[in-house]
Amino acid sequence: MPDPATNPAAPPATTQRARWIKYGANVVLSCVVVVLLAGLLIYLGETGKRRFDMTRGGTFSLKPQTLNVIRNLKSPIKLVSLYSHKTNDPELQAAQSDRCQAVEDLLNEYKTNGRNIEVDFVDPLSNLSKKDALIAEVSQKYGGEVKRYRAFLDSYGAQYDKIKALSDAESKLVAELPLNDVKSNDLQVTLATIIDTVRSFPPQLDEQKDAIDRTLKQKLPDYRGAVSEISDAMEQLSARLAAIEDKLAKTKDSPDVPPAIKTYFDGALPRYDQLKKLADGLVGSAKNLGELKLDSLRQSLRDDSILVLGDDDLRVIGSDQVWSLDPRAVKQAANETGSGEQLKPSFAGEQMLTTAIFALTQPKKQRIVFVRPGGGPLTDPGLLGLAQAGGGPFSEIAQRLQSYNFDVQEKDLSGQYAMQAQMRGMPVPPEPTDAELADAIWVVLAFPTSQQPDQGPPPVTGARLADHLKAGGSALVFPFLKESSISEPLHQWGIDVATDAVAVHVSPPESDVQGGNQLDRLRRVPYIFDIRDYGDHPITRPLRSLASLLFPILPVTVASTPPQGITVTPIIPVPTAPQSLLSFGKRNLDDPNADAKYDPSTDIPAPFFAGAAAEKQGAGRLVVLSCGEEGQNDMLDYQDPEMAQRRLVVPAFPANAELFCNSIFWLAHLEPMLAISPAAMEVSRVADMSNATQWMWRFVVLGGLPLLVLVAGMSVYFARRD
Amino acid sequence: MRAITIARRELAGYFRSPIAYVALAVFLLISGYMFQDDFRPGEPVGMRAIFEQMVWLLVFIVPILSMGLIAQEWATGTIETMMTAPLGETEVVMGKFLGGLFFFLVLLAPTLLYLALLFVYGHPDLGPIVSGYLGIVLVGGLFISIGLFCSSLTRSQVVAAVASAALLFIITIVPAFAADNASLGTFSSKLVEQGVLAHYRDFSRGVIDTGGVIFFVACTGVFLFFTIKVLESRRWQ
Numbered sequence: 001m002p003d004p005a006t007n008p009a010a011p012p013a014t015t016q017r018a019r020w021i022k023y024g025a026n027v028v029l030s031c032v033v034v035v036l037l038a039g040l041l042i043y044l045g046e047t048g049k050r051r052f053d054m055t056r057g058g059t060f061s062l063k064p065q066t067l068n069v070i071r072n073l074k075s076p077i078k079l080v081s082l083y084s085h086k087t088n089d090p091e092l093q094a095a096q097s098d099r100c101q102a103v104e105d106l107l108n109e110y111k112t113n114g115r116n117i118e119v120d121f122v123d124p125l126s127n128l129s130k131k132d133a134l135i136a137e138v139s140q141k142y143g144g145e146v147k148r149y150r151a152f153l154d155s156y157g158a159q160y161d162k163i164k165a166l167s168d169a170e171s172k173l174v175a176e177l178p179l180n181d182v183k184s185n186d187l188q189v190t191l192a193t194i195i196d197t198v199r200s201f202p203p204q205l206d207e208q209k210d211a212i213d214r215t216l217k218q219k220l221p222d223y224r225g226a227v228s229e230i231s232d233a234m235e236q237l238s239a240r241l242a243a244i245e246d247k248l249a250k251t252k253d254s255p256d257v258p259p260a261i262k263t264y265f266d267g268a269l270p271r272y273d274q275l276k277k278l279a280d281g282l283v284g285s286a287k288n289l290g291e292l293k294l295d296s297l298r299q300s301l302r303d304d305s306i307l308v309l310g311d312d313d314l315r316v317i318g319s320d321q322v323w324s325l326d327p328r329a330v331k332q333a334a335n336e337t338g339s340g341e342q343l344k345p346s347f348a349g350e351q352m353l354t355t356a357i358f359a360l361t362q363p364k365k366q367r368i369v370f371v372r373p374g375g376g377p378l379t380d381p382g383l384l385g386l387a388q389a390g391g392g393p394f395s396e397i398a399q400r401l402q403s404y405n406f407d408v409q410e411k412d413l414s415g416q417y418a419m420q421a422q423m424r425g426m427p428v429p430p431e432p433t434d435a436e437l438a439d440a441i442w443v444v445l446a447f448p449t450s451q452q453p454d455q456g457p458p459p460v461t462g463a464r465l466a467d468h469l470k471a472g473g474s475a476l477v478f479p480f481l482k483e484s485s486i487s488e489p490l491h492q493w494g495i496d497v498a499t500d501a502v503a504v505h506v507s508p509p510e511s512d513v514q515g516g517n518q519l520d521r522l523r524r525v526p527y528i529f530d531i532r533d534y535g536d537h538p539i540t541r542p543l544r545s546l547a548s549l550l551f552p553i554l555p556v557t558v559a560s561t562p563p564q565g566i567t568v569t570p571i572i573p574v575p576t577a578p579q580s581l582l583s584f585g586k587r588n589l590d591d592p593n594a595d596a597k598y599d600p601s602t603d604i605p606a607p608f609f610a611g612a613a614a615e616k617q618g619a620g621r622l623v624v625l626s627c628g629e630e631g632q633n634d635m636l637d638y639q640d641p642e643m644a645q646r647r648l649v650v651p652a653f654p655a656n657a658e659l660f661c662n663s664i665f666w667l668a669h670l671e672p673m674l675a676i677s678p679a680a681m682e683v684s685r686v687a688d689m690s691n692a693t694q695w696m697w698r699f700v701v702l703g704g705l706p707l708l709v710l711v712a713g714m715s716v717y718f719a720r721r722d
Numbered sequence: 723m724r725a726i727t728i729a730r731r732e733l734a735g736y737f738r739s740p741i742a743y744v745a746l747a748v749f750l751l752i753s754g755y756m757f758q759d760d761f762r763p764g765e766p767v768g769m770r771a772i773f774e775q776m777v778w779l780l781v782f783i784v785p786i787l788s789m790g791l792i793a794q795e796w797a798t799g800t801i802e803t804m805m806t807a808p809l810g811e812t813e814v815v816m817g818k819f820l821g822g823l824f825f826f827l828v829l830l831a832p833t834l835l836y837l838a839l840l841f842v843y844g845h846p847d848l849g850p851i852v853s854g855y856l857g858i859v860l861v862g863g864l865f866i867s868i869g870l871f872c873s874s875l876t877r878s879q880v881v882a883a884v885a886s887a888a889l890l891f892i893i894t895i896v897p898a899f900a901a902d903n904a905s906l907g908t909f910s911s912k913l914v915e916q917g918v919l920a921h922y923r924d925f926s927r928g929v930i931d932t933g934g935v936i937f938f939v940a941c942t943g944v945f946l947f948f949t950i951k952v953l954e955s956r957r958w959q
Contacts, residue, residue: 027951034947038940045936052930054849060929098766105927687843688763697761697839701754705832706747713743720738 051112062109064542065673066354069361070114077357078118079107080134080307083319084125099323103306106349124301131301138297138307142314145292149223152285153216156230159282160209163237166275167201173264174198181258190251191261194244201237208233224292231286234279241276245269306353310360317356322349352403358673359405366668367407367440369432370394373461373483374414377429378445393632394445397660404673406664411437413460441667442468442475447628448483462486469493474620474667476660479554480628493614493622494562501585501604502527503553503574506597508581527552529583534655535571537613538674539623539662548655549635550627555585555608565617572610572625572659582606613666623663631660724809725817732791732821733828742825745786750832752779757836767844769836773854773926777919780858780865781890787825788869789883791818792949796877801956811953815870815946822866823859830858850928857925860938861918865890867945874952894918 053061062070070077081103087096104121111119122130139146174195182188208229215226251257252265297307297314304319370378379398381391392398398408409432412418418431432440446461462485465475469489479486479497490497504526523530528551534540553574562568576583585604598605611625629635638652651657665673736742756779759771795801804814840846865886872886873879897917900910914920921934 023955027955031948031951034944038944041940042933042937045933045940049931049933049936051924051932052853053928054847054853054930055928056847056849060924060927108923686761686763686765686767686840689843694763698758701757701761701836701839702751705754705835706751709743709747709750709832713740713747716738716743717740 060105060109062113062350063354066110066350067113068673069354069358070110070117073114073116073357073361075311075361076116076118077114077360078120078307078309079110079353080119080309081107081121082124082301082307083121083304084123086123086125099304099319102347103322103349106353107306110353134307135297138309138314141309142312145290146223148289149227149292152289153212153223153226153230155285156212156282159278160205163275163278164202164205166271166278167198167205170268170271170275171199171202173268177261177264178258179261182256182261184254184256187251187254187256190247191257194247197240197244205233205237227286227289231283234282234286238276238279238283241272241279245272245276248272306349308353308356308360310357313360315356315360317349317352321352323347355403355405359403362405365405365407367409367432367436368401368443368664369437369440370398370408370410370443370445371461371464372410372412372445373447374412374416375447376417377410379408379410380429391633393634394443396633396636397631397657400657400661401664404661406668409436409440413464438468438471438473440473441664442473442477443664444475444477444486445480445628446478446483446486447480460485462489465489466492469620469622472619474622476623476625476663476667478628478630479624479626481552481554490622490624492563493616494559494566494568495612495614495622495624496557496559497624497626498555498585498587498604501555501587503529503555503583503608503610504586505529505576505581505583522549526586529553529575531572531575531610531655533573533575534659535569535573535609537569537571538671539613539666540571540659542662542674543655543658546655546658547653548659549638549653550610550630550656552628553610554626555604556610556612556624556626557608558612562614565619566614567617568612568614570609570612572627574606574608574610576606613663621667621669623667625659625663630656725813725820728809728814728817729820729824732818733824736787736821736825736828739790741786741790745783746829749779749783749829753833754836757833761836761839761843767840767846769833769840769846769851769854770926770928772833772836773858774923776858777861777894777922780862781894782887783829784826784862784865785869785872785883785886785890787829788822788866788886789873789879791822791870792873792953793876793879793882797879805953805956811950814953815874815949819863819867819870819946819949822870823863826862826866827859830855830862847928850926853925853928853930856930857922857934860925860935860942861922864918864938864942864945867942867949871945871949871952874949 051060053059081100083100083103085097085100087093107119107121111117120130120134122134124131177191177195179188179191179195182191212226212229215222215229248265248269252262252269257265297316306317306322308315308317372378376392378392378394381395381399401408410429411431418429421429442465444461444465446465461483465477465486466489468475469492477486477490479490479499481499481502484499487497487499507526508524522528528549531548531550532545534543534548550572555574556570558568558570574583575581582598583606584598585608587599587602587604610627611623613624614622616622635653635656636651662674665671753772753776756772756775757769759765759775760769792801795804837846837851868889869882869886872889873882875885876882894917897914898919900914916937921931921937924931924934
């Protein structure tokens with residue numbers, strides 16, 4: 001290296017420190033650049049990432065319906081899993097772990113694929129700090145209602161003091177009444193009852209106050225519980241006071257009542273009235289408080305639930321909504337059969353979550369009104385919510401629509417059911433007002449109200465439907481056989497329904513008659529069709545290849561040149577030859593199970609359809625589904641027999657419910673919701689093996705393999721040593 | 723190509739070392755124990771449980787495998803030979819890394835027996851298993867690169883092992899526990915989401931996330947770059 005001392009042109013010698021600074025700075029700078037580049041790469045990777053679901057059944061792929069909803073969320077949604085990994089029953093631990101895992105996976109998918117979605121996992125049994133934080137968050141977010149409840153409870157104190165003071169005073173007064181001066185035994189008993197009742201007020205009020213105080217002292221105060229207790233106590237008090245007033249009114253003028261007691265009763269009636277008014281006032285205030293979100297949280301913390309928290313409302317999805325079978329029920333079934341075989345629950349988590357998110361993000365509830373020409377309610381849930389216990393035939397689809405945040409009501413055009421109910425002293429179901437009816441989507445069940453068309457009052461369904469559509473309303477119409485009043489309003493939209501014919505197909509060849517499962521035998525019946533292609537319309541496109549059971553189908557055709565301003569599309573083509581058995585619209589069908597023979601003079605030739613969808617420019621929409629049994633409970637509840645043999649709970653005709661709901665979504669201009677709902681999932685499991693086999697493999701895996709490796713290592717060691 | 727030669731030499735070195743056999747035996751013993759969760763009659767046929775738990779095991783196994791990659795060269799004095807050979811630092815580091823990675827694959831190979839057992843006693847879905855193995859290899863690659871970096875910083879293999887185990891602990895286990903903490907702010911939550919387990923989770927479930935792949939590859943690249951810089955710094959010190 002040239003010496004700067006002897007060669008002035010040579011560069012000056014660098015010290016070690018200078019070299020370190022020069023090269024060190026270079027290293028630091030390059031490291032910082034690399035880290036930043038890596039960070040940028042990771043950020044870009046996260047932003048534009050693609051996910052490939054490698055599972056066979058697309059377990060971690062959300063359905064298009066869900067993606068449509070969660071990718072366009074404008075307001076934030078938080079999903080909280082409250083599933084606990086622990087369970088008291090060791091035999092149910094594995095099932096519980098599976099359930100927790102499935103829910104966690106699902107929530108993570110929502111977070112990954114959605115916009116504005118936050119996810120959290122809180123185990124209420126083991127993660128107490130998170131549970132407390134959740135309670136605080138919910139209390140603060142939905143605190144408005146808690147304030148109302150708190151205000152009521154705060155004001156109750158003063159009211160309670162008044163009621164207590166009045167009842168204490170009355171109790172003292174009645175204690176001094178000369179009951180022994182009453183000669184008549186009956187009167188004595190009556191008066192004694194009154195006196196005992198009044199004297200019991202103060203201790204009962206004290207007991208109730210203690211109970212309310214205990215309720216409020218819980219970590220998550222049960223405001224709703226406290227208000228319910230107050231309301232119940234005051235209702236009880238009011239009822240007893242009313243009974244006392246009634247008895248007093250009847251007995252106070254009796255000549256057998258001693259003067260002292262009569263004087264007391266004359267003065268007491270206004271005081272009892274005042275006491276009753278105080279109690280009634282509290283009851284009325286309690287009823288006006290409305291729903292309390294905190295109570296929903298309290299319920300969800302008790303059981304496995306999923307909380308969906310929106311901006312100003314929350315939904316609780318219980319485990320019974322997500323899992324069709326409770327693990328305890330599965331275990332019980334296995335114990336009863338004794339075979340060890342277990343029923344497998346279906347998982348409806350995605351369906352319930354998407355529904356809840358959708359409901360929370362809609363600004364206003366769309367109203368749906370089931371319009372019927374007469375008869376009993378169609379959407380009544382029945383006793384305890386069981387359609388089998390007196391519920392209406394459309395109760396399940398109505399519940400489903402309610403879960404989608406639709407407001408479902410009914411209208412009886414004849415008004416007769418309400419009159420009959422009133423005469424029998426039964427509660428009359430509320431019906432929408434005319435304004436509400438005009439604004440709603442109608443579901444018209446146009447069934448005949450009389451077996452003899454020329455008897456009974458003329459049907460009004462058609463006329464009312466025509467008015468509704470003319471005013472810009474939308475409707476889903478189910479025409480029925482022998483009810484022709486709706487033909488004209490539908491014709492004005494370019495849709496023609498043959499209400500005097502039923503679509504049938506010829507009998508299958510003899511060779512095809514034998515064998516097959518239950519559903520195959522059902523589809524051989526002339527008026528039952530196996531339809532998998534539902535046509536090309538937004539309502540029906542997502543349903544392709546889904547199974548359905550649609551009958552009886554009334555032939556529907558559409559005008560080749562529809563009325564001006566109306567676009568009409570036929571849907572659900574009825575299969576016919578050559579792709580399928582020859583079908584036609586059979587008039588004069590006396591025996592539905594008889595072999596169908598085509599009569600060219602009267603019958604309607606194919607092709608025709610089982611429905612149509614029409615849209616009027618600047619006005620409403622209309623969907624016609626000419627298969628009256630389509631959305632009824634029986635169709636929705638029918639289980640797939642093959643899956644049932646494998647102990648899986650899967651609906652046999654999923655397209656029935658989807659067709660109904662999609663029609664409603666389309667009528668309500670909710671196109672993003674038009675897709676297949678999530679289906680049940682199936683998991684393959686490790687086969688049974690004997691204990692000996694299990695232990696053998698355990699030995700191989702835990703002992704054999706590691707031992708083999710150690711032996712190999714020792715061989716190499718000794719070989720190298722030598 | 724010279725990197726491959728170094729990798730082959732490293733791999734052969736592993737098989738001559740008793741520590742590698744012990745580490746392999748311990749790994750198989752513990753992973754075999756974990757496999758019992760997946761291999762019970764009635765359990766879903768898959769290797770999800772073992773894939774999820776294996777990462778925790780690798781936090782302690784990989785530092786043992788990678789501690790001697792460069793530190794041993796310093797301790798035995800062969801570092802001088804290596805540094806004066808006509809090899810760039812990049813080739814040396816890549817060779818060491820690939821050698822470690824190949825041995826890691828050898829470590830995983832016996833677990834294919836578990837897969838064979840699942841095929842015999844069930845109908846496993848191959849997709850999640852493939853994605854699980856891919857995820858584990860990506861995690862292993864990252865851990866080896868971190869182990870290699872720590873090994874390059876010191877002459878002592880023990881110090882290298884402890885340092886890399888600590889670093890792996892911080893990026894893997896700490897965020898997993900912190901995720902359960904209710905009082906994390908937004909920034910902390912975001913930081914916790916960058917932990918290894920958060921990016922690996924999808925692979926173990928059966929989802930290949932390109933974001934996760936990029937994360938692991940990018941982080942592995944960063945630590946390999948750091949290692950190269952450490953070796954380069956030896957020259958001008």
